[in-house]
Amino acid sequence: MQPFRPYRSEQKFDCVKAVYGRQPQSQLRLEPSVSSPYSIDIAFIGHEETLVRVPGGSTYAKAIPAGTGAIHGAQQLEFVKVDSSSEFLELQPSLEVRETAANYFRAPSAVCFDNIQHVDDQVLWAVACRFRAHATGGWLLDELEAEELTRTLVGHMICTQLGGRRPRVNDAHLSDSRLAKLRDFVEASIKQPIPVKALADVTDRSLYHFIRTFTLTTGMRPHEFVRAIRMERAKEALLLGNRVKDVATAVGYVLGHSFYKAFYRHFGVYPSAFVNSLL
Template structure:
């Protein structure tokens, strides 16, 4: 019987970087966002995902290039399932490296690219960092070489924002998101959030979803889980993390974390420390 499975790793020489690989068939990733850049490849089967309203198919030779805070989902293309390898790269690291290269703000123009050479490079790098037991210096060198090549080949210009005639304005959306990022633990009220941008709660709910692809509740819940992953990687206690990010109790936190990442918070932390 096929078992849905995700493994997580952290190389000691690469602070803040998370690596994972998964064998999935029935499991689907709901619409969500990330705090970091997510690069990934499929080595068996194929993955279908929706990004900014368009459908994409990720198979062999392609690399997903997902920017932070962009709503997307993910599921298998066929009944046979798929094998995927992913690398999560911190926002600050990517901006610093891009600045050194004179490339400006890192923003991938497309959520995936077809690049057979880079695809093979990613697979070798992922294996080296998760299975190869390489030194810190070797890990840092190979990673920087890969990121530099990726940025030089595929970094686009500023992404043109989609029309938000029926959604929140740029300033309204930024205000709401900033609150969520600054205080993810808060027990927000829909009426309060709506009033702060001059809308009724029904207008706010509809326009937030139009702008982001998910409801305010779903967006905040995912942010809480993303910040929880970072706290767990720092070694914070699971019960403490649940409280820090605003879950009602540890049981609710464990259930939400496993639904999103297929492992418990404690299992994730054991792999990342």
């Protein structure tokens, strides 16, 4: 494997802290990696032999296949020796996210997670790839999508690894009246950050029930629904001759480049090119 330059990114959202890193083997010899308590991580590069030290001094060797993850409880692990360069992503969900998921999926003790290794899970891999894209600047996350991804992952891990149980839900779809109420709420709050919990409250559903039923009903994730409304309002404002910078702020984007990327994903053209096409 070709060596690569070290890189580390820490991104704090309201509901999760995401740490992404690339470390050459030479750096790992000098600066051993340490897991964070109550976290979920994944190794994008596999290791045939890794030496791990646990609190108290005991050490053991293990292999880490590429694409596998781990769940960490209160106990921190120190990776004192690896056989190759490393690329990883670690997610540290907030206490509120862990408590909400543990209670909803009827596994109260899961709020503290547990030490589980070799988690080969496609949901974890997909969510980790999305956060990695954000960390490397390729496809930025907003607060709403980060929250949705984090809650989905934590709930999934609790159900598949930590003894949680999904409740039976008979009402699997949202009514037209609830969807209309939801759209009105987004329209009225379009300048502000809109957390998933606020959307769930509008429909009188629990967080996880809302995410599931919303997607079943509309075929969209909640963050995609909110982004679509923001983009439609942005287009209307541009058609009225407003400046791109002012439009971005008016539809809730603090960072201009985030607005540009969202607009391009929705319409296939950047805002400036869209404006020029009107001239």
